[in-house]
Amino acid sequence: MLYFSFTKKFFLLGTCILIAFLALPNFLNQDSNIPFVPNKTVNLGLDLRGGSYLLLEVDTETIRKEKVDNIVDDIRSTLRKNQIQYSSLSSLENGAKVYILKEEEVNKAIALIKDLNQTQNNLIFSGQGIKDFELSNDKGNLVLDITKQSMKEKNRLAVTQSIEIIRRRIDGLGVTEPSIQRQGENRILLEVPGLDDPQRLKDLLGQTAKLNFRMVDTSISASEAIRTRTPSRSEVLYDKDLVPWLVNKKILISGERLSDAQAGFDQMTNSPVVNFRFDVVGGKAFARATSKNVSKPFAIVLDDEVISAPTIREPILGGSGQIEGGFSVEEANDLAILLRAGALPAPLSILEERTIGPGLGADSINSGKIATTVGMILVLLFIFISYGRFGVYANVALTLNIIFIIGILSLLQATLTLPGIAGIVLTVGMAVDANVIIFERIREEYNNGKTPFSSVESGYSRALGTILDANITTLIASVILFFLGTGPIKGFAVTLTIGIITSFFTAFVITRLIISQWLLKRKPEELPI
Amino acid sequence: MKPIRWIKKNTNINFLGLKKISIFFSFLLCICSIFSIFIFGLNYGIDFKGGTLIEIKSTSKIEISDIRSRLYGIGFEDAQIQTFGSDDTILIRIENDNVINGEADLNASKIIAKELGNLFLIQRTEIVGPKVSSELIQKGVLAIITAVSLMLFYIWIRFEWQFSLGAVLALIHDVTITLGLFSLFGIEFNLSIIAALLTIIGYSMNDTVVVYDRIRENLRKYKQMDLFELINNSINDTLSRTTLTSVTTLLALFSLYFLGGEVIRGFTLAMIIGVFIGTYSSIFVASQIIFFLGIKRDWSKN
Numbered sequence: 142m143l144y145f146s147f148t149k150k151f152f153l154l155g156t157c158i159l160i161a162f163l164a165l166p167n168f169l170n171q172d173s174n175i176p177f178v179p180n181k182t183v184n185l186g187l188d189l190r191g192g193s194y195l196l197l198e199v200d201t202e203t204i205r206k207e208k209v210d211n212i213v214d215d216i217r218s219t220l221r222k223n224q225i226q227y228s229s230l231s232s233l234e235n236g237a238k239v240y241i242l243k244e245e246e247v248n249k250a251i252a253l254i255k256d257l258n259q260t261q262n263n264l265i266f267s268g269q270g271i272k273d274f275e276l277s278n279d280k281g282n283l284v285l286d287i288t289k290q291s292m293k294e295k296n297r298l299a300v301t302q303s304i305e306i307i308r309r310r311i312d313g314l315g316v317t318e319p320s321i322q323r324q325g326e327n328r329i330l331l332e333v334p335g336l337d338d339p340q341r342l343k344d345l346l347g348q349t350a351k352l353n354f355r356m357v358d359t360s361i362s363a364s365e366a367i368r369t370r371t372p373s374r375s376e377v378l379y380d381k382d383l384v385p386w387l388v389n390k391k392i393l394i395s396g397e398r399l400s401d402a403q404a405g406f407d408q409m410t411n412s413p414v415v416n417f418r419f420d421v422v423g424g425k426a427f428a429r430a431t432s433k434n435v436s437k438p439f440a441i442v443l444d445d446e447v448i449s450a451p452t453i454r455e456p457i458l459g460g461s462g463q464i465e466g467g468f469s470v471e472e473a474n475d476l477a478i479l480l481r482a483g484a485l486p487a488p489l490s491i492l493e494e495r496t497i498g499p500g501l502g503a504d505s506i507n508s509g510k511i512a513t514t515v516g517m518i519l520v521l522l523f524i525f526i527s528y529g530r531f532g533v534y535a536n537v538a539l540t541l542n543i544i545f546i547i548g549i550l551s552l553l554q555a556t557l558t559l560p561g562i563a564g565i566v567l568t569v570g571m572a573v574d575a576n577v578i579i580f581e582r583i584r585e586e587y588n589n590g591k592t593p594f595s596s597v598e599s600g601y602s603r604a605l606g607t608i609l610d611a612n613i614t615t616l617i618a619s620v621i622l623f624f625l626g627t628g629p630i631k632g633f634a635v636t637l638t639i640g641i642i643t644s645f646f647t648a649f650v651i652t653r654l655i656i657s658q659w660l661l662k663r664k665p666e667e668l669p670i
Numbered sequence: 671m672k673p674i675r676w677i678k679k680n681t682n683i684n685f686l687g688l689k690k691i692s693i694f695f696s697f698l699l700c701i702c703s704i705f706s707i708f709i710f711g712l713n714y715g716i717d718f719k720g721g722t723l724i725e726i727k728s729t730s731k732i733e734i735s736d737i738r739s740r741l742y743g744i745g746f747e748d749a750q751i752q753t754f755g756s757d758d759t760i761l762i763r764i765e766n767d768n769v770i771n772g773e774a775d776l777n778a779s780k781i782i783a784k785e786l787g788n789l790f791l792i793q794r795t796e797i798v799g800p801k802v803s804s805e806l807i808q809k810g811v812l813a814i815i816t817a818v819s820l821m822l823f824y825i826w827i828r829f830e831w832q833f834s835l836g837a838v839l840a841l842i843h844d845v846t847i848t849l850g851l852f853s854l855f856g857i858e859f860n861l862s863i864i865a866a867l868l869t870i871i872g873y874s875m876n877d878t879v880v881v882y883d884r885i886r887e888n889l890r891k892y893k894q895m896d897l898f899e900l901i902n903n904s905i906n907d908t909l910s911r912t913t914l915t916s917v918t919t920l921l922a923l924f925s926l927y928f929l930g931g932e933v934i935r936g937f938t939l940a941m942i943i944g945v946f947i948g949t950y951s952s953i954f955v956a957s958q959i960i961f962f963l964g965i966k967r968d969w970s971k972n
Binding site: 188196198339340343347490491492493494495496497498500501504505508509511512515516517519520523524526527528529531532559560562563566567569570571573574577578581584585588603606607610611612613614615617618619621622625626627630633634637669670 | 672673674675676679680725727776779780783791792793794795796797798799801802806809812813816817820821824825828861862864865868869871872873875876879880883884887907908910911914915917918919920921922923924925926928929930931933934937938941
C-alpha cells in the first residue's frame, strides 16, 4: 500500500497540478488574460449573482380548444363546398360530431373528412405517420376523436414556439445570457441573471400579444350595445381606461403580418408611439382596408384590449403606420418588443418565481467566503492539534480538496449556489473523516506494537473498507438529491457529490503518498501520532 | 508538539449497559417529538404551502408595525411579517388563500412591490403556485424514500439483515426527533430543509456504518467473545473517530451558522441538530438494536 511506482507518482502529481490549474482562474482577477491559463470560472447560481428564476406553463387547454374549433370549421367548409347536407355539427370535449342527413352521402362525407386528416397531418411537419383524429360512424352520426399523439405533438410544437418567442422578448429587454429550457411536457424553465426590473419581465411574459386590426362598429354606440343587445357581428372590448368600444369580430389584418415594430416619438406631439411596418401581403390588405374606410374609426386590439382606435384620415398605402396609445416611453418600448417578437401560441402562466436582488447575492457570496474560510481554519487547527505531523498531511489533503472542488466545478461549468457553498463547508468537515478513520487505525495498530511502517501500511488497508462503506452511503443520498432536487438544492447536491469523490482521492491517496515518502526518507523509530 | 488525544487510549465505557437510560431517553424524545408535531405541526414555508415571500431591506431599522399597517391598507390583513437576521431586513409572507379580492397570487407581489418598492429595497421575491408546491412535497418525500431505501439496500448487501434493521430504526429515530425539534422551535420547513434532512440521514448512516464495520470485523476476529462485550468494544474502538468527525463537521457547520448569512441559517441549524442526534443514535440506538436482535456467530453450524 505504501509503495508508489514512479509512473504512479508522476500520474498523481500530474492530476493534482491539472485540477489546480483548472481552479486557477477563480483566484485571479477577472480581466487578467494570461496565456495558457483557462478562463472558465465557477458558474454562479442566480441566488449568488442575482436574477430571476421563473417556471412557466403553456396553457394546453387553449391549444386543445383551438384545435377543436379548427376541426369544426374544417368540417363545415368541406361539407358545404361539396354540398353535403348535414346537421348538428358541434364541438366535443376532444373532437367534433356531425350528422349526415342523406344516407347515400355518408361514405362520401367520410372520405372527405378523412382527407382532412391527411392535410392536417401534413401541416404538422414532424408529425409523420401521426393520425390527427379517429373517425367513427354510427348510421350517419360521425364522431371525430383527436388522437393523443396528435395533441401531444401540437403541445410540443406550442412549447417550442413559445420558447422562441420568449427568447425574442427577453432579447428585446437587452438581458444577457438568459437560459430557457423545456421542462416536462408543457413547461418552460427560465433563468434570467441580473435583472433590475423582474416585474417588467413578468408583464412581458404575461401577455399572449395577439394583435389585430378591426373596424369599429358605428351602427350603435358601445354603451347602447351594453345596455341593449350587441350585434352578432360585433363585440364589446375595453381600453386600458375601461372605456368600452364596439368592435367588429371580423379581423382586417392580424399581427402575424407585421414585419417590424419600433418605439419612437410622434413628430407633432412628441409623445411616445410605436411605429410598425407590415409585410407585403399585410401592406396590401392594409392599403385596401384603409382606402375603403376613409373617415371611419378602426381599432387596434391587443389580447382583447383596445390599445388605440384612431379614425382613418386617408388611405395608408405605404404599408406602415403608427400606434398612439397614450403610452409612457417604457410602455411604447415594451409594446414594440411584444409586436416584434410575435404572439405566443397559447397563454403562459407563471407557476413559480424566485427573484434575488444583486445586493443580496453579493452579500451571500461574501458571507459564504467568510464562513468557508473560518470553518476551514478551525478544522485545520483542530486536525493539527489532534494529529500533529499527520494532521499537517491531512490538512494539505483538505486544502487540496477545496481546490479540487473549485477546479471540477469550473471544468463541468456546474452551478455554484448558496446551498452549494454550504455543501463545500460540509465537505470540509466530512472530508477529514476519511483521514480520521485512517489515523485512528494507525494509532491502534501502533499501540498494538507494530512497527511504524507496518502500522501505517495496515492502517490504510484496514480503513479502506470502512471509508468506502461510509462514503458510498453518503454518496447515495447526494446523488438522489441531485436527480430529484431543483434549483438551489441541486447546487448543494453537486458540491457534496464532487466533494465526496475528491475527498476520497485526497484523503486516501494523496496523504498516503506524502506519508509514505516521509516514512521512506526518514525511517522514523517512533510514529508521532 | 505532541498530538492531543481527546479520547483516551483503550476507553472502556459500557455503552450497552446504559441501556435503561438510553432507551428511556430515546423513547421520551421520540414521543415528545411526535406530540409536538401533532400539536404544533410543522411550520411549512411557501415551498410546500404555496404563497408569496418578499424580503425588503432598508438602511435603518424597519418598524414592523409600519409595514403591517401599509399592507393592511392594501388588503393583506393576514400577511406574516418578521425581521430576518437584523432589524433592517423584513420578511413578508402571504399565503395563497389569504389574498383578498380574489387576486391571483402573482398580483400579491406586484401590489406589494408597488406599495413598498419606493421606500425599501426589495431583495428577494419568491412565489410558489399551488401546483408547484404540491409537486415539491411529492418530490421531497420521494427523494427521502428513495435515498433511504437505496442506503438500506446497500447495508443489507454489505452486512446482515440485523444491521439493516438497526440502521432503519436509528434513522426513523433521528428523523422523528429532528422533525420534533423543528416543530417545537417553529423552524421554517422548506425545500432546503429536505436537503438538510437527507444529509442528516446520510451522515447518521455514515456514522452507523463505521461502528457496524468494526462490529463485523470484531465478529470475525473474536469468534468466542460475548456479543455484549464485543459490541461494547467496537463502539469504544471507534469512539475517538466518531467524536473527532462530529467535532470537525460541527466546527464547519457552526461557522456557517454564525457567518454564512441569514438565508441558510435554518438549513445549517437543521444539520447541527442532525449531527448531534446522528452521533448519539449510532452509538446508543443502532448498536443496541443489533444486540437485541442477536447475530448468528458460527457460520459452520447452519
